[in-house]
Amino acid sequence: MAARDTNAPNPAFYALLVALVVMSAGPIVLMLATSFKLNVDIMSSTAGLFFMPTIQNYETALCDMLWYEVEHIRRCDPTFGRALVNSLIVATVSTALTLIIGCMAAYALVRFRFMGRDTVSMTTLMMRMVPPAVLLVPVFGIWTFQYGIDGTRMGLILIYTAMNLPFVVWILQSFIVQVPIQLEEAARMDGANPFQTFFLVVLPLIKPGLAAAAIFTFRVAWNEFLLGNALADRNSRTVPVTIVNSLTEYDIDWGVIMATGMLLAVPPIIFTFVASRQIITGMTAGAVKG
Amino acid sequence: MLANANRLTPYLFLAPAVAILVVALLYPVGYMVWASFLDWNPSQRIGEAEFVGLRNYVNLLGDEAFLESLGVTLRFAAIVVTVEMVLGVGLALLLDRQLKGMSILRTVFILPMMIAPIVVGLMWRYMYHPTVGILNRTLKSMGLDPVPWLSDGGWAFTSVVIADIWQWTPFIFILALAALQSLPRSAMEAARIDGATGWQLILYIKLPLMLPVLIVTALLRLIDAFKVLEVILVMTNGGPGLSTEILALRISRTASEFRELGYAAAMSNLLLILLMVLTLAMFFYGKVMDARAARIRAEAEEDA
Known part of the structure; x- marks a missing residue:
C-alpha cells in the first residue's frame, strides 16, 4: 500500500479504472440516450450518438400530469x-x-x-x-x-x-x-x-x-x-x-x-x-x- | 443499566416493531407452511381448501419442470457467485492503491445495485435485442454474425448470467476493498521486509486475512442469487422453454398463471429450507470464527 505508492501508479491502472466506469455506467447512459430518441432513430440502422433529442417519450408517459396539452398523442393514458x-x-x-x-x-x-x-x-x-x-x-x-x-x-x-x-x-x-x-x-x-x-x-x-x-x-x-x-x-x-x-x-x-x-x-x-x-x-x- | 427506567419502557419501544413483524412476516410464513399441505386455488378462502397432506411435496419430486428449474437455479447461483467472486476480489486486489478517481468508480459501481431490477432487466433486454440492440449492431458492424442472445436456450442462460455479473460484481468489489483496506499494515510490511513478492503477499497474507469477510460476502451473494427474479422476468420470462426459469420465477408463475397456491407454497418451502441451511451455515461460521479469534487473542495475551 503506502510504501509502494510513493512512485506514481502505472497509467494502466487508470485505463482499467476508466474501462470499469464505462462498463458500469454504459448501459444506464444508453438507456438515458434511448429515452430521448424517437422510434425512427431507435430503429434506423445508422443509429448512434447522433440524433435529435426529444422529450416526446417523457410527455407520453406523464401526459396527464403536464400543465399543457401534448400534441403528438391522440389519447392520453393516465x-x-x-x-x-x-x-x-x-x-x-x-x-x-x-x-x-x-x-x-x-x-x-x-x-x-x-x-x-x-x-x-x-x-x-x-x-x-x-x-x-x-x-x-x-x-x-x-x-x-x-x-x-x-x-x-x-x-x-x-x-x-x-x-x-x-x-x-x-x-x-x-x-x-x-x-x-x-x-x-x-x-x-x-x-x-x-x-x-x-x-x-x-x-x-x-x-x-x-x-x-x-x-x-x-x-x-x-x-x-x-x-x-x-x-x-x-x-x-x-x-x-x-x-x-x-x-x-x-x-x-x-x-x-x-x-x-x-x-x-x-x-x-x-x-x-x-x-x-x-x-x-x-x-x-x-x-x-x- | 438505567436503574430508574420504567420497566415497561423497553417493551413500549419494541412493541410496534414486534407487532408489524408478527402480523406481516411471521404469520405469513407460518401460513405458507400450512398452505403447502392444501390443494388451494386463488378463488377459495383458505378454509375451503382441501387438506392433501404431503401430496404437493410428493408431486414436486416427480415434477420434471420443477426439477429442471431447481437445476437452473443451482447452476445459475453457482456460476454467478464464482465468477463474481473471482472478478470482484481480483479487481479489489488490483485497485487497492491510491488512485485518483477511485471514489468516482465506487459511486458509479453502486448504481447497478441501486436502480430497480426491473430497469436492469429492461436495459439488458434492449441491449440484447436482435436488431436494434447495441450488441448485435456492434457484431454486425464488425462483420460478424448476430447472436441469438435471448432466443436460444443456451445463449439466454449466458445472457442472464452476464447481466447478473454486471449488476453484482461491484457488491463483491466494494466489500473486498473495504476488507483489504482494514487489514493490519504491520503484517504486510513484515512480509515485504522478508522479501515477499507481490503474488506471495496476495496468496499468503492478504487472501487468508480477508477470508472471513470473503466467505460471508460469498454466502450473502449466494442467498441473493436465489432471490433474483425481476431481472430474468423482464429479460426472458423464464424462456425460451425452461432454460432460464429459476425457482423464484417458477413459484410466481405457479401461483399466478397455474393458480395452484398450495403447490407454489410447497415450492416456496423448499426454497426457504435451502436458504435457511445456507443462512445457518453462515451464522455458525461467524460464531466459530469469533470464538477462534477470541482464543487466539487469549493465547497471545498469555504468551505476553
Whole structure:
C-alpha cells in the first residue's frame, strides 16, 4: 500500500479504472440516450450518438400530469402518472414508518439489553433470507381474505415496512451502540423521560445511520415488483408493475419504456450521487458484521 | 443499566416493531407452511381448501419442470457467485492503491445495485435485442454474425448470467476493498521486509486475512442469487422453454398463471429450507470464527 505508492501508479491502472466506469455506467447512459430518441432513430440502422433529442417519450408517459396539452398523442393514458403517484406515496410512507419503528426497536435492544445481540442478528439474517417470491402466496391469501387490504396502498405499505424492518433495526443498532451513554444519563438527570431522551438526544446523533437506513428502505419499497403485482389493483399499481405490464412480446415502444424506466431509476441514482459514502457504510456494515 | 427506567419502557419501544413483524412476516410464513399441505386455488378462502397432506411435496419430486428449474437455479447461483467472486476480489486486489478517481468508480459501481431490477432487466433486454440492440449492431458492424442472445436456450442462460455479473460484481468489489483496506499494515510490511513478492503477499497474507469477510460476502451473494427474479422476468420470462426459469420465477408463475397456491407454497418451502441451511451455515461460521479469534487473542495475551 503506502510504501509502494510513493512512485506514481502505472497509467494502466487508470485505463482499467476508466474501462470499469464505462462498463458500469454504459448501459444506464444508453438507456438515458434511448429515452430521448424517437422510434425512427431507435430503429434506423445508422443509429448512434447522433440524433435529435426529444422529450416526446417523457410527455407520453406523464401526459396527464403536464400543465399543457401534448400534441403528438391522440389519447392520453393516465396509467403511468397514477402509478408514479402511488409509488411515491407507498415508498415515502413505508420508509418513514420503518425508520420510526425500527429506530425505537433498535434503541430498546441496545440500551435495555434484555435480548441478546445474537437473537437480533440471527433474526435479521433469517429475514434477509426470505425471498419476496416465498411471501407471494401467503401475503396474497392473508391480505385478500383476512385483512381485506388487497388493492390498497395500505396493504403495500404494510408488507414493505415488515420486509425492511429487520435490516433497519440491524443497521441502526450498530450506530446507536456508538452514542455515549453519558449523554443520555445527563438528559435523564435534567428530568427527561425515556421518550424525550430518545427523540431529542439520541435521534439527532445517529443521522448518518438514519440516512443510510432510509435510502435502503426507500430503494426496496420503490423498486419492488412481485408483491406489488400480486396485491395492487388498477388504482394502486406502482411504477414497476406498470412497466412490466406494458412489456409485450413483440413491438415494444422502446422510447416510452426507456423513459418510464429512467423515471423509475432517477431517485435511486440521485441518492447514489448524494450519499454514496453512507450507502457504502451501510452495505459494508450490513454484510461484514452480518 | 438505567436503574430508574420504567420497566415497561423497553417493551413500549419494541412493541410496534414486534407487532408489524408478527402480523406481516411471521404469520405469513407460518401460513405458507400450512398452505403447502392444501390443494388451494386463488378463488377459495383458505378454509375451503382441501387438506392433501404431503401430496404437493410428493408431486414436486416427480415434477420434471420443477426439477429442471431447481437445476437452473443451482447452476445459475453457482456460476454467478464464482465468477463474481473471482472478478470482484481480483479487481479489489488490483485497485487497492491510491488512485485518483477511485471514489468516482465506487459511486458509479453502486448504481447497478441501486436502480430497480426491473430497469436492469429492461436495459439488458434492449441491449440484447436482435436488431436494434447495441450488441448485435456492434457484431454486425464488425462483420460478424448476430447472436441469438435471448432466443436460444443456451445463449439466454449466458445472457442472464452476464447481466447478473454486471449488476453484482461491484457488491463483491466494494466489500473486498473495504476488507483489504482494514487489514493490519504491520503484517504486510513484515512480509515485504522478508522479501515477499507481490503474488506471495496476495496468496499468503492478504487472501487468508480477508477470508472471513470473503466467505460471508460469498454466502450473502449466494442467498441473493436465489432471490433474483425481476431481472430474468423482464429479460426472458423464464424462456425460451425452461432454460432460464429459476425457482423464484417458477413459484410466481405457479401461483399466478397455474393458480395452484398450495403447490407454489410447497415450492416456496423448499426454497426457504435451502436458504435457511445456507443462512445457518453462515451464522455458525461467524460464531466459530469469533470464538477462534477470541482464543487466539487469549493465547497471545498469555504468551505476553
